[in-house]
Amino acid sequence: MRPTAARQASLREHNLGLVLRTVLEVRAAHQPPRSRADVAAATGLAKATVSALVDQLVAGGLLAELAPATPQRAGRPAVPLTAPTGTLAAIGAEVNVDYLGVRVLDLAGTVLDERLAHRDLRGSAPDEVLPLLGELVEQAVAALGGGPRLVGTALALPGLVDRSTGILRYAPNLGWRDVDVAGMLADASPTLAAYPPLLANEADLAARAEADAREVPGTGRPSFVYVSGEIGVGAALVLDGELFGGRHGWAGEVGHIVVGEGRTLEQVAGQDAMLRAAGLSADDGLDSLVAAAERGDAVATRALATAGGALGLALANVVNVVDVPDVVLGGTYARLAPWLRDPVLAALRRHVLAAPWAQPRVDVALAAPLPAMTGAALAQLGRVLAHPVDWLVDPADQPDAPTPTPATAPSA
Secondary structure (H helix, E strand, O other), X not given: OOOOOOOHHHHHHHHHHHHHHHHHHHHHOOOOOEOHHHHHHHHOOOHHHHHHHHHHHHXXXXXXXXXXXXXXXXXXXXXXXXXXXXXXXEEEEEEOOOEEEEEEEEOOOOEEEEEEEEOOOOOOOHHHHHHHHHHHHHHHHHHHOOOOEEEEEEEEEOXXXXXXXXXXXXXXXXXXXXEOHHHHHHHHOHHHHHOOOEEEEHHHHHHXXXXXXXXXXOOOOOOEEEEEEOOOEEEEEEXXXXXXXXXXOOOXXXXXXXXXXXXXXXXXXXXXXXXXXXXXXXXXXXXXXXHHHHOOOHHHHHHHHHHHHHHHHHHHHHHHHHOXXXXXXXXXXXXXXXXXXXXXXXXXXHHOOOOOOOOOEEEEOOOOOOHHHHHHXXXXXXXXXXXXXXXXXXXXXXXXXXXXXXXXXXXX
């Protein structure tokens, strides 16, 4: 295809997105808000251009102005810019082995509504579970009271999602295979019929939330291997802030790596496996395992050391292939990090070929609890940052303007 010159409209849209991202990136990093002058300095755009673009974003509900800061020298005080609360929102949902959940986030990262239903979904029937999730979504939408405009919805699932068709191919711990999740949800929820959810693996979406939590302006976007331990074990690779999902979106199934004696990582370091090795039952739950480890129970601490060694061995295989030595422990593993981190790190140092020159690191996840729901919402809010012009609706000018309908779901 022959390259073409950028049109004025394309340039404006690019610059709108640049300004919006420049303002919002400091919110994610918990840094002081930026003013128009700060944005101009960070982007290289002329101050007059930035001022005009900010005015459009504020009028469209994509940015908000705070009270002017006290000037340090003569001149007009700077007006800090921030994300608005409650103007645009996205729904992130999750089906996991022991709960259903829905979380609604706005551009400011505020949780506008959240609903959880705890239940054992092992061996469950999709046509019984998905209507329950649809009910949670409708309850959340009703609680919003028609306030924010809905950007879209996304759903985290504990299995292989075919991103070309949206079909859940296999979720072993649920016992689901070849399920048209989006189609079934459309029958269960008017909202999900109007806003078909982006479907993605729960570890991928949790890693998206973690990447957002770890991004610090001016330091480069983060790269890490995220591993999430629940009933199953999932992982995701983040390269320069972007997820690497593989050709089909199925990358990261580390739970099925064989770690010795014909056993997979999940069979050694999954939550249920660790509970059994500690002399507990699956019904005792993670809190019981943590309590046993905290009181120094020898069986429990030995079980965790064994699980940590197996986890480190599996992750060493990943690090040797992808050359990303930073590992982040999420989910169950974050709770158990005081006992898992050292054996994981020891195994990485022992088995990663490049360890003498690029020391592996093991960190605990920074993202909020149940990060897959946050990551699901962020996946849809990212559409606003990518194409802000599509969302510049001025309620004063268009009081009856319909909510923009979502485009084809983006890659998680």
